[in-house]
Amino acid sequence: MSIRRAAPAIALFFLSPLVAEFLLGDFTLAQLNFLILLAPAYGAAAVLIREVTRRAGRGWPTMVLLALTYGLVEEGLETQSLFNADYLHAHLLQHGFVPALGISIPWTIFVLALHTIFSMSVPIALIEEWTPRRTEPWLRRPGFIVITVLAVLGAAATFAISYADGHFMASPAQLTITVAIAAALVVTAFRLPRAVPASAAVPASAAVPASAAVPASAALPASAALPASAALPASAADGTLVSAGVSPALGSPSVAVAGSAAGSVPAPWAVLVMALIDGAVLSAIDPLPAAVSVPVVVVALAATLIVILRWSRRSGWDGRHRLALAAGGLLTYVWHSFTMRPVVPASDTLIVVSHAVFALAAVLLLVFGARRVEAREGRLWSSRPPRVATLPDRAAA
Structure with a gap:
C-alpha cells in the first residue's frame, strides 16, 4: 500500500x-x-x-x-x-x-x-x-x-x-x-x-456536429486555460456531469449538470x-x-x-x-x-x-x-465569480 x-x-x-x-x-x-x-x-x-x-x-x-x-x-x-x-x-x-x-x-x-x-x-x-x-x-x-x-x-x-x-x-x-x-x-x-456517472453522460447521437464547431480563429490560445475557479461545479465532480462542450453561439464552455437546480x-x-x-x-x-x-x-x-x-x-x-x-x-x-x-x-x-x-x-x-x-x-468567501483578465488575441503558432 x-x-x-x-x-x-x-x-x-x-x-x-x-x-x-x-x-x-x-x-x-x-x-x-x-x-x-x-x-x-x-x-x-x-x-x-x-x-x-x-x-x-x-x-x-x-x-x-x-x-x-x-x-x-x-x-x-x-x-x-x-x-x-x-x-x-x-x-x-x-x-x-x-x-x-x-x-x-x-x-x-x-x-x-x-x-x-x-x-x-x-x-x-x-x-x-x-x-x-x-x-x-x-x-x-x-x-x-x-x-x-x-x-x-x-x-x-x-x-x-x-x-x-x-x-x-x-x-x-x-x-x-x-x-x-x-x-x-x-x-x-x-x-x-x-x-448520473460522467461515462454515461453524453450519448454518441448527442455529439456536437462538426459544422457547429467553433472556428479556429475564435478558439482560445493554449495559454488561456480556464482558471481553477472556473472548473466544473462540485456536483460534476461527484459524477453528475451530463455534458460539457463549447457553446457555438457564445464561444464559451457550457456545462449541464444532472439534478442541478436553478x-x-x-x-x-x-x-x-x-x-x-x-x-x-x-x-x-x-x-x-x-x-x-x-x-x-x-x-x-x-x-x-x-x-x-x-x-x-x-x-x-x-x-x-x-x-x-x-x-x-x-x-x-x-x-x-x-x-x-x-x-x-x-x-x-x-x-x-x-x-x-x-x-x-x-x-x-x-x-x-x-x-x-x-x-x-480561485476565491474563498465571496459569492461573486473571480475576475479574469482579458487575454490578447494571438496568432496560431
Whole structure:
C-alpha cells in the first residue's frame, strides 16, 4: 500500500478521534496515548464510511446516513449509553427520560447528532477538501481490508471497555430494535438516487456536429486555460456531469449538470454563520427543558438539512461551502470545549492548556484547508465569480 496514496485515509484515521474526543474536551493532552484505542473506534469507522460511499459512486447523503448509523451502533450496541441510566455515572438519561421507550429523548438526539456531524462528517469533509482526490477511493483492496478489520476491533474494544464498567446489558428488545434501525439506515443510504456517472453522460447521437464547431480563429490560445475557479461545479465532480462542450453561439464552455437546480447559493461566510448557529442550538439541548429544547433542535436540524440539500444541488455550490459547513462544526467544538470537564480528572491548568492547544490546532487546520480550497476555487468567501483578465488575441503558432 502506497503511503502517498493512503495519506488522506491516514490523516482521517487520526483526525476523527482527535475531533470526537480531544477537541470536544473529554480528554486532555495527558491522554493522547488513548489514540491507540480511539483511532480504530472512530478513525477506522470514518475511513470505512468514506471509502464505502465513494467506491459505490455516491456522495454526502449516503455518508451522512452511514455516519448516523455509526452513532446508533456505538451508543446503542457498543457503549449502550442510550439505555444505561448509570453510564459513566453521568446520569445521562435523567433529562427527558421516556419510560415507555427506555431512553432520554434529548440525550438520544444530542449524542447521535454529535457522532453524525462532529465525529464523522466534519473530519471527512475537512480531509476531502484538502486533497484533489475528493471523490476517489483512497485505499486499494489490502488497505480497505485492514481498515475494516481495525473498525471491527475498535467496536469490539469499545463494547468490552463499556461492559467492564458496571456489566450493563440492554434488553433483547432494545438491542433488536437498534439493530433493525441500523440495518434500515444502511439500506436507505444505498437506495438513495445515484448521481448520473460522467461515462454515461453524453450519448454518441448527442455529439456536437462538426459544422457547429467553433472556428479556429475564435478558439482560445493554449495559454488561456480556464482558471481553477472556473472548473466544473462540485456536483460534476461527484459524477453528475451530463455534458460539457463549447457553446457555438457564445464561444464559451457550457456545462449541464444532472439534478442541478436553478437558483443561487449563499456566500460561504453565510453558510459558516448558519453552521455556527446550529451548533449553538444543539449545545442548548441539555440545559433547557426537554419540552422546549427538543422541538427547537429538531426543527433547526431539519431546516438546515433541507436548505443544504437544496443549495448543494445548485451549480454554484462548491468546496468553499463544504469547508464552511465543516468549519462551523469544528469551531462549535472549539468554543464548547471550554465549557467541558474531562472524563479523566485533571488540574484546572492542564484542562485550560489542553483546550487552548486543541483549539489552536483546529484553527490552524481550518487555515490550511481554506488555503487549499482558495487555491482550487480561485476565491474563498465571496459569492461573486473571480475576475479574469482579458487575454490578447494571438496568432496560431
